[in-house]
Amino acid sequence: MKLYASPTSPFARKCRVLIREKNGTSHVSEENIVAMQDPPALHEANPLGKVPALVLANGDTLFDSPLICEYLDSTLEGETMIPLAHPERWPVLRFQALADGIMDAAVAITMERGRKDSEQSEIWLGRWHRAIDRSLQILDDEVTKLDGPVDLSHIAVGSALGYLDFRHAALEWQKSYREIAGWWADMSKRPSFADTAPPAS
Structure with missing residues (x-):
């Protein structure tokens, strides 16, 4: 493949x-x-x-x-990353959906900021930023649900937070959401994340 x-x-x-x-x-x-x-x-x-x-x-x-x-x-062989049966399956897919939403908003901000200042929409930028903040608050409040063996929820959330670090470091989101920031500090050290880290800018 x-x-x-x-x-x-x-x-x-x-x-x-x-x-x-x-x-x-x-x-x-x-x-x-x-x-x-x-x-x-x-x-x-x-x-x-x-x-x-x-x-x-x-x-x-x-x-x-x-x-x-x-x-x-x-x-692929190996540990199952997405549970096949409910009720275990739905929380994993929920975290993936939340993480994908953060990524959607963050990528949209990246693209919008690439336009000329006069062409950028502050209305949409504000909506995307607020969506990220609300989602980070949920992750911060529910960080203990990310305890346990790694599955797709950990992978998706880590990928989203890594992108915020990569493209939107100015947000300094770790200062406001310390619980999930601490979780990510540990998760980012896993070989799978370290090996796929985006290039240093």
Whole structure:
């Protein structure tokens, strides 16, 4: 299998961390790609032109990080990252949805800040920032639910927080949300996260 990814994409990082937690690097090759350049190879794997995109051994393709993570978890050997049965399954998927929402808002801010100052929407920037703050507050309040063996909830939340550190360090979110900041300080040291850290700016 081949995973099209970008070292700066938090959604791709989620998949890349899961692969490493499943000891699946020998089964999934990774090809770095710049989605903003609209490369044809990416379009063939994902008509939406986004990373991550997974090309299966038979040539079929999967896209959207939740789907890719579900597929990899079901096909790679190793510890299960997404529980198959309720009630254990839903809290994991809930944390993933919350983390993906943080990533959506943070990426949107990154893209908006790349526009000319006169073209930026302070209304949308404010909404995205508030969405991140509300989500971080939930993570801070529920940090004890992230105790225990690593699963997709840990992977998704860590990928989201890592992206905030990477692209939005000026937010200094750790000062306001100390519980989840402490959790991330420990989680970020895991080999799977250390190996997939975005490049230093």
